[in-house]
Every structure is written in structure tokens, then in C-alpha cells.
């Protein structure tokens with residue numbers, strides 16, 4: 001047995017070498033220079049034993065097989081602009097995997113857990129892949145970080161699967177659990193446990209005297225034909241346009257991956273590998289990959305690790321949750337909670353209402369059963385966790401209450417006072433309010449330290465974010481408790497402080513407000529909507545206001561005005577246009593999608609068209625430069641985010657970025673509302689553009705404070 005740093009190499013009497021990857025000091029194996037050193041030494045050991053060698057099995061001593069590229073290293077290379085070093089490392093990785101593949105003996109990947117990115121590229125260089133049925137998951141998710149698999153991942157998977165079948169793996173970055181990976185042709189065999197896997201690996205080696213990697217044969221054949229075959233040539237001619245239509249041309253990574261797939265399928269193996277590396281170098285330099293790595297990798301990991309959770313408090317296990325109100329939100333919260341294996345008491349004003357709320361879970365689960373995603377036993381088990389009631393007594397053993405009744409201060413206060421006497425003294429109270437101050441709602445609870453905001457997004461079962469709002473007196477234990485609950489139900493928490501609209505509704509409101517400024521200045525509404533989408537927003541501001549319901553936005557605005565007076569704040573001036581125009585629209589009977597009439601007209605066949613009266617009312621012929629419209633819509637959201645930081649509503653860039661992407665669909669390729677500043681070109685470029693917008697369009701584009709000071713405060 002030889003130990004090469006983090007790799008253990010053992011050759012047995014049958015001539016089968018087992019390489020066990022176990023990089024020291026790391027929870028997971030990653031691809032970096034250290035890995036390359038271990039791999040070089042291991043390859044040397046293998047080559048030294050070449051005469052005795054019948055085959056090689058590669059596996060891992062970690063829980064996962066291999067995590068992928070070393071993202072810290074990639075970010076460091078980007079920050080230092082160490083492009084030559086990055087290219088050298090890439091060449092070294094490729095050379096090693098080529099050597100492994102060309103050993104001349106069969107090499108088996110024994111995939112004992114997740115093999116992602118670079119980890120799966122190692123597997124692809126092996127001649128046979130066996131995966132643990134329950135533990136293994138494979139994929140090449142580089143596209144989600146604005147990069148591409150550059151250690152031969154594209155070249156090999158196109159040659160393994162064919163161009164068309166490689167799309168989900170490469171362009172969509174889809175992850176495949178073991179069974180799906182077998183069906184997709186990504187692994188050859190499944191095993192039930194490690195011993196079974198190693199036995200199967202040995203058996204295959206002994207039955208397969210020669211390595212059989214198709215692309216090493218002189219005349220390899222790509223399944224389904226190479227890039228010149230008529231069907232592929234036709235498909236590849238239209239594919240870039242179709243992709244760009246989907247990504248709106250905002251994402252360089254899927255476009256680059258598609259280009260490598262196409263080009264690499266028209267040339268020999270060596271040239272294909274160089275093409276892959278060249279495109280990788282370009283993506284490495286892109287601002288999109290910096291943003292995505294920063295937010296979707298590092299900041300998302302920080303959230304998973306509990307970065308905004310108070311430290312030193314033991315992890316909580318929540319066993320029973322009471323949900324008040326079985327309407328649109330309550331029913332979704334009940335479903336998501338039960339799905340995680342947590343018991344729920346779903347209460348409404350009548351048992352019929354509560355049962356109707358539970359029907360929602362029944363419907364989703366029936367679909368899952370029909371599609372084979374859940375078994376009858378699982379369905380019964382989840383439904384069995386949801387108890388419906390109209391009685392307060394049934395809430396007595398709940399650890400956490402989530403209130404999701406109508407958005408009305410008096411009703412929420414009344415309900416809180418009425419229910420509290422039935423609860424355990426330790427029970428935490430969370431309100432799903434989307435607009436009402438938590439500190440105000442907590443006034444009705446005897447211990448405001450156990451009161452907190454838990455703002456879910458609609459539809460709850462699909463939306464991964466929960467905005468936790470700390471009232472002035474919410475305790476650290478309470479925050480830690482609900483943070484654990486949100487993670488227990490597999491959602492991502494962001495933590496903000498109390499303030500009108502908290503973070504997400506406030507900043508989302510500024511997007512709508514700016515859309516209405518543009519409309520009232522006479523800009524054509526179709527142009528406003530299209531430019532918002534071209535900038536990466538999921539839908540335009542007018543469309544989204546119809547969906548949320550203009551009537552609801554007006555009501556919320558009215559309540560806010562009244563609360564502003566009571567609490568001596570001035571929120572109205574921030575979203576004044578939104579407030580005034582939503583009122584006007586409601587007076588015209590145009591209340592939103594629900595009534596079929598809003599900024600759009602909704603036809604019975606489901607189609608919609610912009611209301612012609614908008615042109616009459618606002619003109620619609622004013623011409624403003626496209627970049628100004630785009631930047632106004634985006635900058636307002638970023639400036640409002642900065643304002644939330646200045647006011648202490650937000651305490652981290654991480655929560656701002658993740659909240660914006662998962663809360664209201666702020667374009668992920670920018671990295672979120674705060675990362676946007678770097679994506680745009682940095683603080684100076686952002687400040688200069690904000691100053692231009694301020695000079696032309698008003699003080700709502702003025703930066704509240706030096707960006708440098710805000711960033712410095714956040715870095716502390």
C-alpha cells in the first residue's frame with residue numbers, strides 16, 4: 001500500500017489496483033494543484049506496476065466521491081487575473097485524465113457518493129462507472145456558476161451520449177441520482193453497498209481484459225452521428241438561437257457549452273480538448289462567472305452553514321408546527337412542513353376551510369403518485385402528518401405557530417391574544433405577514449422575544465426562500481429556532497430587521513414604482529415590459545403588478561400610509577408613484593389579473609394584451625434611450641437595497657443577493673442586488689451611472705451614502 005498525500009494506492013495479488021482518494025484536511029475531495037500532485041504520484045505508482053496490472057478501481061474515502069473543481073482556487077485565479085496559471089492547471093488536469101484513460105487496462109470509477117463537476121469528469125475518463133444506488137449523484141453543474149466542465153467533461157460526454165442526449169447534463173447542468181444516471185447512460189451499473197460495488201468493479205475488470213473507451217479508438221463514433229451528420233447539422237444550426245431566446249442572451253456559459261458541443265463534435269479528440277479549454281478560459285474571465293460563484297456558491301453555502309444564525313445556540317429539532325389560516329399561504333406552508341416529516345396542525349375558522357387547505361396537499365401528492373415520484377405509503381405518511389382543526393386546544397403541543405390569516409393588524413392582534421393562552425410557554429410565534437411591522441404585531445404577544453416574522457413566498461411549495469424578520473425585541477434563541485425550522489423544511493433563510501416592506505417587498509416595490517414612473521412619463525408600456533425582461537427580470541413591472549393584484553398593492557399602500565402616520569415614518573415618498581397610480585387604476589375598475597382587467601386585458605382563452613387605454617391615458621410616444629430605461633429599472637432596486645443596508649434592515653450582502661434572486665427573480669447572472677455593483681463594473685462605475693440617472697430623472701437615484709462605507713461596514 002502506498003500513500004501519495006491524499007491518495008491511497010493498493011495493488012492486490014489479482015493485479016487490481018485500488019486508488020482511494022482522501023485529500024487530507026478537507027471535508028471533500030476537490031480539484032486543485034494538490035490533487036494534481038497526488039494524482040501524478042498515483043499515476044507513477046500505477047505505471048511502475050504496469051506489468052502486473054489487470055485493472056484500476058478509483059473510489060473515495062470521503063462521504064462524497066469528489067466535490068469538483070476547487071472554487072476557492074478558481075475565484076483566486078479570477079481575482080489575481082492569473083490566466084496563465086489557470087490554463088496550466090487545466091492542461092495538467094486534462095493530461096492526467098488522458099493518461100488514466102490510456103493506461104491500456106480497464107479503469108472503473110466506484111462512485112460511493114456525489115461526483116459533481118471535476119469529480120464526474122474523473123469518472124468519465126474511466127472505462128466503467130458503478131454507482132451506489134442510494135448515495136450517488138452525478139452531474140456537471142459548472143453552467144450554474146457561469147463556467148464549463150473543462151477537464152474533458154464536454155468532449156467525453158458528447159462522445160459517450162451523443163450531442164442531443166448530452167444537453168441536460170451539460171447545458172442545463174442537471175444532477176442525476178444513481179437510478180436516473182443509469183437510465184441516462186451516465187453510469188453502467190448500480191450497487192447496493194460499498195462491498196457490493198467493489199465486488200462488481202473487480203468482476204468487470206476480470207471479465208474485460210482490455211480498456212474499452214470508444215473515443216480512444218482511432219475511428220470513434222459519436223452516438224447519433226458527429227456534428228456533420230445531417231440531423232445534427234440541422235439541429236446545431238438553430239440551437240444557438242433557441243438557447244439565446246431562452247436565456248435572452250444574458251448567460252455566456254450555456255452558449256459557450258453549446259459551442260464546444262458543436263465544434264468538438266466536428267473535429268478529432270485532441271482538437272476538441274483544446275476547443276473546450278479555450279472556451280473555458282473565456283468564461284473564466286466573465287463578470288457573470290464571478291457573480292455566480294460569489295452568490296450562488298459562496299453566499300449560498302454561507303446561508304446553508306447558518307451564517308446569519310446567532311452562534312452558540314444548539315441546533316433545534318422542530319416536531320410540531322401550528323399553521324393559522326389555510327388559505328393560499330397557510331396551505332402551502334402546511335404542505336412544505338409535512339413534506340419534511342414534521343407534524344402540522346392546520347387551523348382555520350372552520351374545519352371545512354381547514355380541510356380545503358389540506359386538499360391542496362392531497363392534490364400535489366396525487367400528482368406525485370401518478371408520476372411515480374412518491375409511493376402510496378409516502379403519500380399516506382405525509383398526509384397523516386397534517387391534522388386539521390378549528391379548535392385552539394389542538395395547538396397546545398405545537399413548538400412553533402405560523403400565522404397566515406388575512407393581512408389585517410387588528411385581526412392578527414385579536415387572534416394572537418386569543419390563541420396564546422392555549423400554547424406551551426416556550427412556543428415561538430412567527431407571522432407570515434408580507435407588509436406589517438413585526439414589532440407592531442408583537443405587541444399582542446406576552447413575550448415579544450418569542451415573536452418573529454416568517455415571510456414565505458408564493459407558491460410556497462416551489463419557492464425556496466423564507467425571509468426571517470426580526471422585530472425590535474425578537475430574541476436570538478427565537479431567530480435560531482426559526483432558522484433551523486426553515487432549513488428543516490429544506491428552504492433557504494435570509495435574515496432581515498423590521499422596516500416597512502422588510503427587504504424583499506420594499507425593493508421589489510421600487511421596481512414596480514419605477515415602471516410606473518416610466519409609464520407616466522409617456523414611455524410605451526410594451527417597451528417598458530420588454531426592456532425589463534431583456535435586463536433579466538422574469539416579467540415586466542406592469543405584468544407583475546397585475547399578478548400580485550393592483551387592488552392588493554393599493555390596500556397595502558393605504559395601510560402603510562396610516563402606519564406611517566402612527567409610527568412617524570415616511571415610506572410613502574419612496575413608492576409614491578406606485579401608491580398614486582395603483583389607486584387610479586382601481587378607480588377605473590382595473591384591479592389586476594383576478595378581475596381580468598389590469599394593465600393588461602385578460603381574454604377568456606388565457607391570452608393577454610396591454611390595455612389600449614394606457615396609451616390614451618399616458619401617451620406612450622415618449623422616447624427615452626433604451627439603456628436609461630434598463631438602468632432605471634435595475635438601479636432603483638440596487639439603490640433601494642443600499643438604502644435597506646443604511647437603515648439596518650439588511651445586515652449582509654449575502655442576504656441581499658440571495659433574497660433578491662430567490663425572492664422576486666432578480667437576474668442571477670448579476671449575482672443579486674448587491675453583487676450587481678461589481679457586475680456593473682465596480683463602485684466607481686456604478687456611482688457615476690447613478691449620478692447620471694439622478695441628474696436626468698431625479699433624486700431617487702441618489703446614493704444614500706458612500707458605497708465604500710457601506711461595503712466596509714458589511715465586511716466587519
Ligand code: NAI
Nearest residue numbers: 325326327328329330348349404405406407432433434458
Ligand atoms: P388568504 O386569504 O388566501 O387566506 C387567509 C386564510 O385565513 C383564510 O383561509 C381564512 O379563512 C383564514 N382566517 C381568517 N381569519 C382566521 C382566524 N381567525 N383563524 C383562523 N383562520 C383564519 O390569504 P393569504 O394570501 O394566504 O395570506 C395570508 C397571509 O400571508 C397574509 O398576512 C399575507 O399578507 C401573507 N402573505 C401572502 C402572500 C401571497 O402571495 N398571497 C405572500 C407572502 C405573505
